[in-house]
Amino acid sequence: MVDLTKIRDGVINGKADEVKKLVQEALSEPVKEVLFQGLIAGMNVVGTKFKNNEFYVPEVLIAARAMKTGMAILEPIIKGGAIQPLGKVAIGTVKGDLHDIGKNLVAMMLQGAGFEVHDLGIDVPPEKFIEAAKTQGCTLIGLSALLTTTMPQMKTVVDEIAKAGLKGQVKVIIGGAPVTQSYADEIGADGYAPDAASAVDVAKKLLGIPVEKPAAPAKEAAPAKAPAAKKPTAKKAAAPKAKKAKK
Numbered sequence: 001m002v003d004l005t006k007i008r009d010g011v012i013n014g015k016a017d018e019v020k021k022l023v024q025e026a027l028s029e030p031v032k033e034v035l036f037q038g039l040i041a042g043m044n045v046v047g048t049k050f051k052n053n054e055f056y057v058p059e060v061l062i063a064a065r066a067m068k069t070g071m072a073i074l075e076p077i078i079k080g081g082a083i084q085p086l087g088k089v090a091i092g093t094v095k096g097d098l099h100d101i102g103k104n105l106v107a108m109m110l111q112g113a114g115f116e117v118h119d120l121g122i123d124v125p126p127e128k129f130i131e132a133a134k135t136q137g138c139t140l141i142g143l144s145a146l147l148t149t150t151m152p153q154m155k156t157v158v159d160e161i162a163k164a165g166l167k168g169q170v171k172v173i174i175g176g177a178p179v180t181q182s183y184a185d186e187i188g189a190d191g192y193a194p195d196a197a198s199a200v201d202v203a204k205k206l207l208g209i210p211v212e213k214p215a216a217p218a219k220e221a222a223p224a225k226a227p228a229a230k231k232p233t234a235k236k237a238a239a240p241k242a243k244k245a246k247k
């Protein structure tokens with residue numbers, strides 16, 4: 001029997017090779033346990049550490065890579081119907097905007113939390129989000145914008161969802177350095193999150209999924225690398241706040 005806390009700690013510590021080996025060894029265990037007590041439990045801890053400024057973007061990316069290595073092994077089994085995803089999310093950077101580092105982090109954290117994530121990429125026109133809702137059954141749409149000039153695209157997507165008759169059935173969560181809760185309120189988005197870890201909590205709340213506290217990691221689980229002296233938040237250096245953005 002494989003100790004699933006080793007998978008969890010391997011994710012936290014960003015040990016992709018170790019996670020791959022352990023997940024392969026754990027295939028005799030129920031896949032749900034490997035996923036939830038191993039990979040997702042690890043990413044939950046990573047999310048909490050990121051929120052608490054104990055982890056920084058590089059540690060999150062390294063952990064997400066380890067999580068993805070394990071996910072790649074489980075995916076064929078999961079797709080075979082072994083586990084129902086928490087929900088289906090379509091995420092993308094809005095039309096005209098090519099920034100994707102933050103969006104990718106959010107996508108990875110959502111995947112790590114157990115959501116089925118359809119990453120539509122960058123420079124995504126509104127109709128692609130609507131299409132993902134209609135054809136893939138995505139009930140949550142995540143919009144990322146890093147430019148004040150592309151933020152109005154978020155309102156266009158919200159409006160298009162209403163025009164398509166999907167309001168209420170499809171929720172919209174927005175984020176990106178210049179985006180704020182007040183902008184979300186202003187354009188009628190259902191949710192906003194300032195970072196990738198909070199995005200998971202907000203996504204769960206919007207879809208009516210209980211937000212649990214992650215299990216504490218084993219004592220020896222230390223970060224993959226010592227964090228940088230200061231967290232390089234995009235917020236501080238970023239564009240003016242959304243209130244100034246045109247609708």
Ligand code: B12
Nearest residue numbers: 098099100101102142144147148175176177195196234239
């Ligand atoms: C890297 C970068 C680039 C790279 C992008 C590479 C890439 N693959 O993403 C390149 C060089 C391509 C680029 C280009 C440009 N950039 Co640029 N860029 C940046 C920079 C330095 C960092 C952005 C970043 O990745 N941050 C790190 C990530 C982790 O943070 P984040 O994106 O904010 O994401 C977090 C949260 O916001 C949130 N989040 C993000 N998305 C979502 C989505 C959802 C659903 C949720 C819930 C949460 C969420 O969670 C994330 C993780 O915690 C910022 C400065 C800054 N400090 O923000 C400028 C910045 C965004 N860029 C800027 C500009 C002006 C440009 C250009 C116009 C420059 C030019 N003249 O060509 C072009 C625009 C190209 C285009 N059409 O998009 C300005 C925008 C100013 C403004 N008022 O709009 C900034 C603010 C720099 C500045 N201070 O002037 N850029």
